[in-house]
Amino acid sequence: MGFGAVAIFVAWLPLAYLAETVANRVVAARLPGIQGQADLGERLRQLSPSARLTTVALMALPHVVALVLAAAAGGFLVTRFGSGTRPREAALSGLLVGLLALGLTYAQAGVALAPLVVPVVAALSAWAGGRLGRAKR
Numbered sequence: 001m002g003f004g005a006v007a008i009f010v011a012w013l014p015l016a017y018l019a020e021t022v023a024n025r026v027v028a029a030r031l032p033g034i035q036g037q038a039d040l041g042e043r044l045r046q047l048s049p050s051a052r053l054t055t056v057a058l059m060a061l062p063h064v065v066a067l068v069l070a071a072a073a074g075g076f077l078v079t080r081f082g083s084g085t086r087p088r089e090a091a092l093s094g095l096l097v098g099l100l101a102l103g104l105t106y107a108q109a110g111v112a113l114a115p116l117v118v119p120v121v122a123a124l125s126a127w128a129g130g131r132l133g134r135a136k137r
Contacts, residue, residue: 001054003082004093004126005100008074015066022062037093067118068125071097075129080136090130091123098122 027034031043044052074097075090082089098119105115 001078001093001096002071003090004078004090006071006075007077008093008097008126012070013068014102015070015086016063019066023059026058027055030058036123061117064121067121071122071125072129072132075126075131076133076136077129078126078133079130080133084131085134087127087130089129094122094124094126095119096132097126110125 001023027040029039034040034043044055046090055085074093075087077089078093079085098121101122102115103117105118106112108114
């Protein structure tokens with residue numbers, strides 16, 4: 001599980017950087033002239049509920065894709081090269097990473113409901129990668 005968690009983080013870091021770049025471009029295209037996080041929050045509050053939801057979803061989507069790809073790759077490695085490992089161990093690696101990311105998010109931004117999806121997405125993606133890795137063994 002530890003190897004899988006490290007593999008997920010190693011894959012996730014550059015993908016998260018790329019995802020943040022994409023998300024920033026989405027914000028710049030949808031809300032031109034943003035001057036920092038406070039301005040972003042104010043501009044989002046000014047949008048209609050449907051436009052706000054669409055914008056936030058477009059900002060989050062690259063990060064979700066980055067996490068899914070990284071967790072699936074880590075899960076693949078766990079079962080492809082691990083001795084006697086199954087998709088369950090891959091999923092536990094993803095869950096470990098997801099819980100760590102959740103803790104870091106809560107420490108930085110405070111408690112909210114939305115980040116609770118991170119451990120679930122990470123665990124399911126790692127499990128799926130683990131299934132593929134097991135099949136390729």
